[in-house]
Amino acid sequence: MTAATTTPTSPTKRSGGRPMRERWSKLNRFQQWAVLIPVAAFIYLLPVLNPPILTTEPGYDFSIAMFEVARFALIAIGLNVVVGQAGLLDLGYVGFFAIGAYVAALFTSPDSVLADLPFLVVLPIAMAITMVFGVILGTPTLRLRGDYLAIVTLGFGEIVRLLADNIDPLRGNRGFQDVGAPPGTWSDGSAIFTNTDGKPWYWFCVTIIIVMLILVGNLERSRVGRAWVAIRDDEDAAQLMGVPTFRYKIWAFVIGAAIGGLAGALYAGQLSFVNNQKFDVVTSVLFLCAVILGGSGNKVGVMLGAFVIAYVPLRFLAIAEYKYLIFGMALIVLMIFRPQGLLGARQHLLSYGRRAYQRFLGKGERVSGDSALAGEDRNGGRP
Amino acid sequence: MPALFLAQDPWINFDVQALVEQFWFNTVEGLSQGSIYALIALGYTLVYGVLKLINFAHSEVFIYGAFATWFTFYGLGFRPGSTPDLPLFELIGFLLLALIAAMLISGGTAVVLERVAYRPLRKHKAPRLAFLITAIGASFVLQQIIFLWRGGNAEQAIRLMRPEEVFTIFGASVTNLTIIIVVCSLALMLIADTFINRTRVGRGIRAVSQDPDTATLMGVNKERVIMLTFLVGGVLAGAAALLYMMKIPQGASYQGGFLLGIKAFAAAVLGGIGNIRGALLGGLLIGLFENYGQSLFGGEWRDIVAFVVLILILMFRPTGILGESLGKARV
Numbered sequence: 001m002t003a004a005t006t007t008p009t010s011p012t013k014r015s016g017g018r019p020m021r022e023r024w025s026k027l028n029r030f031q032q033w034a035v036l037i038p039v040a041a042f043i044y045l046l047p048v049l050n051p052p053i054l055t056t057e058p059g060y061d062f063s064i065a066m067f068e069v070a071r072f073a074l075i076a077i078g079l080n081v082v083v084g085q086a087g088l089l090d091l092g093y094v095g096f097f098a099i100g101a102y103v104a105a106l107f108t109s110p111d112s113v114l115a116d117l118p119f120l121v122v123l124p125i126a127m128a129i130t131m132v133f134g135v136i137l138g139t140p141t142l143r144l145r146g147d148y149l150a151i152v153t154l155g156f157g158e159i160v161r162l163l164a165d166n167i168d169p170l171r172g173n174r175g176f177q178d179v180g181a182p183p184g185t186w187s188d189g190s191a192i193f194t195n196t197d198g199k200p201w202y203w204f205c206v207t208i209i210i211v212m213l214i215l216v217g218n219l220e221r222s223r224v225g226r227a228w229v230a231i232r233d234d235e236d237a238a239q240l241m242g243v244p245t246f247r248y249k250i251w252a253f254v255i256g257a258a259i260g261g262l263a264g265a266l267y268a269g270q271l272s273f274v275n276n277q278k279f280d281v282v283t284s285v286l287f288l289c290a291v292i293l294g295g296s297g298n299k300v301g302v303m304l305g306a307f308v309i310a311y312v313p314l315r316f317l318a319i320a321e322y323k324y325l326i327f328g329m330a331l332i333v334l335m336i337f338r339p340q341g342l343l344g345a346r347q348h349l350l351s352y353g354r355r356a357y358q359r360f361l362g363k364g365e366r367v368s369g370d371s372a373l374a375g376e377d378r379n380g381g382r383p
Numbered sequence: 384m385p386a387l388f389l390a391q392d393p394w395i396n397f398d399v400q401a402l403v404e405q406f407w408f409n410t411v412e413g414l415s416q417g418s419i420y421a422l423i424a425l426g427y428t429l430v431y432g433v434l435k436l437i438n439f440a441h442s443e444v445f446i447y448g449a450f451a452t453w454f455t456f457y458g459l460g461f462r463p464g465s466t467p468d469l470p471l472f473e474l475i476g477f478l479l480l481a482l483i484a485a486m487l488i489s490g491g492t493a494v495v496l497e498r499v500a501y502r503p504l505r506k507h508k509a510p511r512l513a514f515l516i517t518a519i520g521a522s523f524v525l526q527q528i529i530f531l532w533r534g535g536n537a538e539q540a541i542r543l544m545r546p547e548e549v550f551t552i553f554g555a556s557v558t559n560l561t562i563i564i565v566v567c568s569l570a571l572m573l574i575a576d577t578f579i580n581r582t583r584v585g586r587g588i589r590a591v592s593q594d595p596d597t598a599t600l601m602g603v604n605k606e607r608v609i610m611l612t613f614l615v616g617g618v619l620a621g622a623a624a625l626l627y628m629m630k631i632p633q634g635a636s637y638q639g640g641f642l643l644g645i646k647a648f649a650a651a652v653l654g655g656i657g658n659i660r661g662a663l664l665g666g667l668l669i670g671l672f673e674n675y676g677q678s679l680f681g682g683e684w685r686d687i688v689a690f691v692v693l694i695l696i697l698m699f700r701p702t703g704i705l706g707e708s709l710g711k712a713r714v
Contacts, residue, residue, distance in 0.1 A: 089512060140698045147437045147515055151648060152697055155690035158645070162690075166683045281641070285519055292516055325527035331520025336503045339513040 417670020442644020
């Protein structure tokens with residue numbers, strides 16, 4: 001990768017997180033679980049524990065804040081498939097999110113003329129419909145690359161928003177009230193899933209995140225995931241080596257879209273209200289911020305990024321007004337000093353391959369070109 | 384049930400009669416709006432030609448010019464609301480003053496943007512995508528500065544000039560405002576085209592656009608050329624901002640540049656990004672399509688037309704109508 005060889009940063013500095021990661025992958029499965037299960041338990045218990053420093057109260061209900069964070073993490077995982085894994089810059093991801101939210105609203109809200117379906121049935125429907133939209137958007141546009149793709153997806157996001165504004169059955173600004181929720185009541189007869197209590201929603205969302213992490217993780221280690229990495233790093237080379245790049249790009253788009261749609265449906269359910277005001281491009285850029293900030297291509301990284309993006313404005317309400325200013329500055333500074341994100345993306349497979357190769361050449365260990373974004377550079381380091 | 388959902392009332396209607404009836408009106412309107420788009424599109428095209436970067440923050444550069452215009456008028460003692468009756472000489476003087484202010488502010492913003500955001504990236508030899516993300520970040524920052532300073536509401540437009548009908552063309556009235564806007568934009572585009580194609584600096588810009596490394600070897604100061612490119616783009620955006628403020632009723636708002644910027648970018652891509660004449664052609668075409676679409680489908684679909692046209696064009700002609708050619712233009 002040309003960008004990697006011309007990057008002046010020293011390799012030792014670049015591989016800052018390596019020992020930790022290596023130690024982790026040397027542990028056996030049982031030891032890994034021994035760490036993971038308490039961590040998972042802690043994550044589940046967070047809204048109940050309401051830890052003193054972490055809490056967003058009294059300004060903002062902590063359980064709902066945690067749901068917001070979890071929702072953002074889910075979105076970041078979905079967008080990471082598109083941006084981080086396959087290297088397709090998608091600025092219109094909010095479109096899929098919106099479609100998911102609207103599907104949930106259309107099928108469950110009494111304001112809609114469509115049949116009332118249970119919320120849990122609507123979730124897979126929302127995923128299926130967003131997948132269809134992923135194909136519809138992807139087929140014509142994925143032949144474009146880089147900046148052009150970004151602009152076209154941006155246009156798509158705007159089209160979805162403008163359609164929501166203008167199509168009468170989608171009720172524009174009036175929106176849909178009383179969007180459905182999963183069934184179930186506490187022992188005293190009150191509903192579990194309400195829009196005032198974020199805890200059940202948070203648990204539900206975290207469970208979905210864990211399932212998605214397992215699914216997406218398996219996908220990454222499969223033939224599909226390797227094809228994505230190949231496309232991300234050099235699309236032409238991948239094509240020449242017989243990877244059907246177009247098909248795999250569509251795959252990435254569709255899977256990302258499905259997760260976005262799922263997150264949208266959850267969002268609609270928790271808020272129990274959907275209208276056209278919440279799906280603008282700025283939201284889309286915030287999603288992208290989460291992925292870039294944490295380190296695109298790295299699942300833990302993007303969840304960290306999502307946590308920062310969603311949590312900081314809720315925790316520090318005093319600076320919430322400045323959040324876009326701060327995110328904008330953070331993006332600029334980050335791109336100047338650490339374009340690979342806070343936790344740089346490091347594709348296990350690739351870095352193992354490279355390390356093996358370096359050892360084979362007798363050059364010792366040197367991991368380079370980890371930046372998921374480096375793959376975009378087709379100009380030999382020239383901007 | 385789903386059939387019933389779809390059948391409710393038509394979401395979109397094809398009003399061919401309105402299209403035919405308002406054809407000339409829309410043509411005049413589309414040309415005057417399109418020429419504003421073209422001026423902004425030139426900024427995108429120039430920067431893309433030289434840096435291969437979509438300067439996402441260019442719409443904010445434009446909006447800074449719009450605010451500069453507004454504050455110039457405000458500072459001169461004019462207030463939103465009624466249009467004053469000014470003697471021609473004074474009117475021209477005030478407009479020139481606003482034009483200079485807008486050009487200075489927009490050009491300055493563009494140069495500062497290049498210095499603060501993009502130059503460090505070039506030094507680090509950052510990948511292409513880092514530039515795009517930085518541009519998005521810079522766009523956020525510039526937008527929020529205005530937002531935190533002036534709040535979310537648009538400034539009421541201040542008008543110095545009333546549109547008056549000068550002549551009619553096939554029943555569509557052409558106002559003095561329309562004439563000024565179209566003539567000014569065309570003149571500026573012509574000057575920009577001449578500047579790029581005929582002057583020494585322009586030759587430098589074309590050289591860097593074609594091959595930055597060789598251009599450097601040939602004694603072109605690349606950093607200076609890039610700065611100048613941003614300056615030219617910014618100055619033109621400033622001029623566009625004045626014309627916009629004279630024409631569009633909403634006035635200046637902190638996010639007012641976004642949609643306009645995207646449309647101008649669509650115009651640049653439509654004509655072939657990196658191609659100066661393409662920007663003009665694309666701008667005029669987007670303006671026309673938009674207005675025809677408005678008649679055909681109804682006003683609320685207006686903004687969608689630009690995006691759909693952009694997507695369609697990119698699908699069938701990824702390099703635009705005239706193709707990329709800033710670097711290949713011959714003297």
